[in-house]
Amino acid sequence: MRTKNIFLAGVAILAAATMTYAVPGGGTVSGKITYEGTPAKQKPIDMSKEPSCAKQYATPPTTETVVTGPNNALENVVVYISAGAPDEAAPSQAAIFTQKGCRYLPHVLAFQVNQELKVLNEDQTSHNIHPLAKINREWNKSQPPGTPPISDKYDKMEFIPVKCNVHPWMHGTFAVLKNSHYAISADDGGFKIPNLPPGKYTVTAFHESYGEQTQDVTIAGSETKSVNFVFKAKPY
Amino acid sequence: MRANKSMQWMFLAAALVALPSLAKAQQGEIHVGKVTGHAGSGKQLYYRFCWGCHGFRGDGNGENAPYLNILPRNFVAGTFKCRSTATGTLPTDEDLYSSVGRGFNNSNMPAWISLTNQQRADLVAFIKTFSPRWKTDKPGDPINVPAEPALTLDSIKHGKELFTKLECWKCHGPEGRGDGPSASTLTDSNDQPIRPYNFAAGSRFKCGATNHDLYKIFMTGLDGTPMPSFADVIKPEDAWDLVHYLRTLQVAHKSPELTLWMSSKEGAEIVNAQKIVGTPTGSGIKQ
Numbered sequence A: 001m002r003t004k005n006i007f008l009a010g011v012a013i014l015a016a017a018t019m020t021y022a023v024p025g026g027g028t029v030s031g032k033i034t035y036e037g038t039p040a041k042q043k044p045i046d047m048s049k050e051p052s053c054a055k056q057y058a059t060p061p062t063t064e065t066v067v068t069g070p071n072n073a074l075e076n077v078v079v080y081i082s083a084g085a086p087d088e089a090a091p092s093q094a095a096i097f098t099q100k101g102c103r104y105l106p107h108v109l110a111f112q113v114n115q116e117l118k119v120l121n122e123d124q125t126s127h128n129i130h131p132l133a134k135i136n137r138e139w140n141k142s143q144p145p146g147t148p149p150i151s152d153k154y155d156k157m158e159f160i161p162v163k164c165n166v167h168p169w170m171h172g173t174f175a176v177l178k179n180s181h182y183a184i185s186a187d188d189g190g191f192k193i194p195n196l197p198p199g200k201y202t203v204t205a206f207h208e209s210y211g212e213q214t215q216d217v218t219i220a221g222s223e224t225k226s227v228n229f230v231f232k233a234k235p236y
Numbered sequence B: 001m002r003a004n005k006s007m008q009w010m011f012l013a014a015a016l017v018a019l020p021s022l023a024k025a026q027q028g029e030i031h032v033g034k035v036t037g038h039a040g041s042g043k044q045l046y047y048r049f050c051w052g053c054h055g056f057r058g059d060g061n062g063e064n065a066p067y068l069n070i071l072p073r074n075f076v077a078g079t080f081k082c083r084s085t086a087t088g089t090l091p092t093d094e095d096l097y098s099s100v101g102r103g104f105n106n107s108n109m110p111a112w113i114s115l116t117n118q119q120r121a122d123l124v125a126f127i128k129t130f131s132p133r134w135k136t137d138k139p140g141d142p143i144n145v146p147a148e149p150a151l152t153l154d155s156i157k158h159g160k161e162l163f164t165k166l167e168c169w170k171c172h173g174p175e176g177r178g179d180g181p182s183a184s185t186l187t188d189s190n191d192q193p194i195r196p197y198n199f200a201a202g203s204r205f206k207c208g209a210t211n212h213d214l215y216k217i218f219m220t221g222l223d224g225t226p227m228p229s230f231a232d233v234i235k236p237e238d239a240w241d242l243v244h245y246l247r248t249l250q251v252a253h254k255s256p257e258l259t260l261w262m263s264s265k266e267g268a269e270i271v272n273a274q275k276i277v278g279t280p281t282g283s284g285i286k287q
Helices: A002-022 B002-028 B039-054 B093-102 B117-127 B153-165 B211-220 B236-249 B256-263 B265-277
Strands: A027-036 A078-083 A095-100 A103-105 A108-112 A117-121 A127-131 A141-143 A150-152 A158-163 A171-177 A182-184 A190-196 A199-207 A211-219 A224-226 A229-232 B029-032 B035-038
Touching (some): A027 A211, A182 A190, A190 A199, A211 A229, B029 B093, B029 B117, B035 B117, B093 B117, B153 B265
Parallel strands (some): A027 A224
Antiparallel strands (some): A027 A190, A095 A103, A117 A150, A199 A211
8 A cells, every 4th residue: 555655745746847848848949040240242143044033033132151131130040958958869840841843941951950951943944962070970862853752860960961963052051969959140149049948958060151159058947047159251 | 806896897897898989990901812901000101202292181282292193082071083983082092002013194192012912902991081071970881893705896886875875975985085164164172173084095994904893983983083973874784885995995904895996897996096086185195
């Protein structure tokens, strides 16, 4: 009888523990990414060698090595918890990377270690997807129009530049991360990482042209902590 | 007597503990056919013949490297062009062994036919000690290459359609002379400029000279270069058609494919036009 009671109490404690972890709530890290200085001027892309793509744009799209918004906002920054959070199993849904109009959508794609990556070609031209991994394995596959998605996954954390060798203006980034606590800064530079259990964390912000910055933050209860990053822009 | 017996047991236990380290010693071994290569012997050969280009640490930064147009392979990165395995996987020992003996066309890597089979195998065993990938990753399985079907005009024509459809010409040029619209923009994974293969310039490919080698090149891709793998997008029978057509682009190399293609009106016209027109990349090359 007594053992049974202890057992039940144990189950209750366990259940409570899992609940606090799984239930959305917890703390939030949010903030804004900005730059100071003069960022490199993004150049219009000449797609004349690929008419099927060029005709999709009224005015030529520009390169995306630095994408900014009003009030010095910096877009496409990957903000993630680099220390303090346990590694997590990959979610079951795939991360989708689309080639459309000879550009990568999204320009920066974040997903988890061992999460399925699906690469789609919605263009009327062949692309080759060439993620230049250094820590993970480097591969390079051709994807003509109308062929099924290319599926792959990476087993180590890494920021991987992606390019298409046929269309040299196509550049993107895969951010392969160890847990689900990440966000990518929007066009106003804002980001939000919710559902953080109480604890001490290191927040890292990664930008493909300006590198990495880190800040430490302590979350208690369900508070929202503000963390802002300012990157030094390089004119070229 | 009894103590003796327990001593025996202790020896046995010690031997069992020692077994894994014995297996470790065998990690520096590779097997190619009947030849077993040893990293220890390969090390001496490497520091006599290879390190001038490939570097003391195998990172491709040898004394001669700055003078070479196509940089020597960096064995630490563990990425290899010529493989029988899928893109993104390590090559087999056999792949590395044949690379040493074959050399690389259009680069400074000679065919090491001056070395014995044993010495080449020893070298392969040694260069595998430079990259930690050989400890963490297994080499890929060699891709399945079905038997080559009979050569026909239809297969060449179908191969020609595929060359257009799969946009091989974007880099290799409409006549295979390495002068397609994207050719001048190509870089390898170290951001070094790299030129697509010019079929009109000779008979050998980067990774061999046979139809079988050619099949493997586009089905596995040349990792570390812009040449992707087409394994997921070409059916094996179509791949052989493409092989037959690509052979006809080697206009200066007499092959059964070129002979058959020239015997047809369409083929003769195309090949003759190619020889007359020439292009900046193809015209200056003497055969």
